[in-house]
Structure formats: C-alpha cells, structure tokens
Amino acid sequence: MASAASTSAAASRTRMNIGQVLDVLRPDFPGITIPKIRFLEDKGLIKPERTPAGYRKFSHDDVERLRYVLRMQRDHYLPLKVIGEHLDAIDRGLEPPPIEAVVPTVPQVALSSDGLPSPESFARRSDVRLSRRELLKIAEVSEELLGQLEQFGLISARPGTGHYDTDALVIARTARELADFGFEPRHLRAFKTSADREVGLVEQVVAPLKRGRDAAAQARAEEAVSEIAALSVRLHATLVKKGLQGA
Template sequence: MSIGEVLGQLRVDFPDVTISKLRFLESEGLVEPQRTASGYRKYSWDDVARLRFVLTAQRDQYLPLRVIRDQLAQWDSDGGAPAGPSRPTLVAVGPDGEVPGRDPVAAPVDSARVRLGRTELVAQSGIDESTLGELERLGVLVSDPPGWYDGDALVIARAVAGLAAYGLEPRHLRGYRTAADREVGLFAQLVAPLARQSDPAARGRAAEAARELVALSQQLHAALVRVGLRSTLGR
C-alpha cells in the first residue's frame, strides 16, 4: 500500500493521524516500509499492524515512544505480542480494516487526568523543543501544573505538528487561541448556571452540554472553512 492508502485505513480508528505523523514514526524506527525504485514507500499489512499498535498505545495509554519501541523490539525477538495484560495487542488486519476477535475499544482516558512530562510530549507529538517553547509563549499550549501536560495539550501539539508539515508556523496559530478564548467566554455563560448548582445531576448536564457545544463548534468551524476554500479549489 502507498502511504495515502495506509492513511485511509488508519483514519477509521485514528481520525487525527496525518501523513507527517506516519513519516515521523518511520523516522523514529517504529516502522520500516519498503521503498520502490523511485523511492516511494510501500507498506505491508504487517506495517499497518505495527502502526495500529503504536497509535493505540499512544492514544489509550499515553505511552512514550521509547516504551513502545521496546515493546515492538520484544515482539520482533519473541515472535509474539508485547507482554503485559493492560497493553494493546499487535494484530494483523485485513484489507477492509477488520480485526478478527478484536475487543471493543476502551473508553477514552479523561484528558484532564493525563500527565505528560515535557520530553514525553515532544516525543509523542512530533514537535521539537523550540516549537513547544514558541507555542507556550503564544499561549497556544499551556502546561498545568507547570512542567506537566494533559491529554488536550498532546492533541494540540499533534495538530501543530500536522499543520507544520504544510508550512504553518506557531505564529500563524495565534488566531486559533484568540478565537477559542472567545468561544470559551460564550459557552461558559451557557453552562455556568448548571455547573454552579450543588446537584451532581445538574453538574453532569453541564459537562454534557459543554461536550455538545464543543462538538457543534468543531462542525461549524470545519464547514465554514470548507465553504471558504471552495473557490480556491474550483468547486
């Protein structure tokens, strides 16, 4: 498969994965696709299985790349899945992305409870130290408490790494922070009355309303950008 075909396979379960992310994982030695005489990458189903393992370990357990690399090395030497009952299993997938006997995907980890060190954030996102420093200076990415990062910080850093592959720099992202702050202020007015109540059910409804507002905002933003790009794309 080409890198584009692999991306199509993986995006079913990992919608945030990008071509730059796949190239980064290759540069880290986690997957080694063959090359054609013209230099194009050609992936096997075993390569796709390795990528699924890496992406699952990052998404569900926030494992650093050095740990994932050690697990893959053990798998290569033993001919079996990495040890440990709580770790994802490396499996082969078919041409339609099916995984025989696959267990249901576990519920996402609460982003606010995730704690990553600076080195782990850099390793798992694909950005470098200088980019991280610039993102913090611009307020696009914030550590909380100082020196530690949550799951949302990882999402932001990975998105920045993907945008960087197209030439966007941190300074171009200042508007995203400004727009997000405006939305936070607007949405906070809507959910604050429920969040301030002592009733746990009311606070639960506030959290659910916040999730729904975020999802609707993402849909609106994506649609507006698509509409705006139609003239550029000639559609």
C-alpha cells in the same frame, strides 16, 4: 477456476490510487490523510510507481510499508528517521531491531482520531501527567517548538505541578504535523483566539445553569457544556470544510 496461488499473485500485482489506499488504511488509522501519505513519500519511506501522467500507483507492498510506518509512529512513537532505518534493514533482508518501550504509554483514547469530538470526549478528564522530557519525546517536538507554543499560549503545564496533560500532548503533536506544511507557532495564534471566543460564548450560554446551587443543577450545566462544545466544534469544522471546498 483460478488457484489460490494465482489469485494471491494477481492481488500482489494490483495497483491502487491514493484514494483507494486511504480506504484500505482508514479502518486501522482513522487520522491518515492524503497530505500525510505524500509527506511520507517525500521522506523516502515509500516509493509508489508513477504513471506517465504523474499519478501515484501503490502496490500491496507499498500499502504494507505504509501500515508499518503508521503503526511504528502510533504504537511506539518512533521518529521517522528510526523507522527509515528499520525499513532499510527489512529491504536488505535483515530483521529490524526489537521494539522496546522507552517512554510511558499514553492511553490510545487520548490520541485517537475518531472524527469530530462527541460530548463524551469533552466531558472526559484524563489523569495522565507527563514530564517536559516525556512530552518532548512522545510528541516528537523540539525544545524550541515547545517553547514557542508556550510563548503563544497554546500549551501550558498544569499549575503547581509542572506536568503536562493529554491536551498538551495532542496540541504539540498537531503543531508538529502542521509545521510540516509550513505553519509556525505564531500562525497558530489565530486558532487560539478563535477557541477562546468559542469558550467565552459557551460559558455565557451556560452561566444561568451554573447559578443553581444543588448538585443536579451543576450536573446539568456540565452536561450542557459538553454538548454545546461538541456542537460548536462540529459547526466550526463543517464551515471550514465548506469554505475550502468553495475556494
């Protein structure tokens, strides 16, 4: 029977393909994708082995390194440059600097990538209020990118307050991630136009319910909006997936 030490050594020598790495990381990081892993490799944060045919092979250490990068991004909002400095220190046998909170912590539920939105996610209202400086810091976007997102109507501050909510944060972070693939804010106008059409359709369907004057009618209208919105997003996402698979 193999000893625990030999079993551990064998596990450390095991190499995984990129799909297996996704399976290992997704329970803790549901939003991880193959393009994200490739992007982190391009930035030099991980260096998996390559087979003669060019396929990536990840070691246990590679996976733990990825886990560290993703945790620092998610829990501490550190930019990749700073995370790279931490990894360099670790590689040289040093301790990375202590992590101190430098910005307010946004509830994880506001940023979780838990698959397709549920009706509850549309009904949920957040009272988080972020200043412009906090939004730039947490979303890791430049003033120029945020200005363009506002110019094209994708983000706006709450009327009368100048603060931004978690929807603005998610949009800004998503736009920044799309920028890594070459998307510019002007390209995202199509998403806004599509969303506006879906909103108009939902409002048209629930208009009869909203005419009720009693509290019960209003509650039914709000519930219907949440359910229809979740269903429309599910349909939209599935149609996009189907279209890409057939491309």
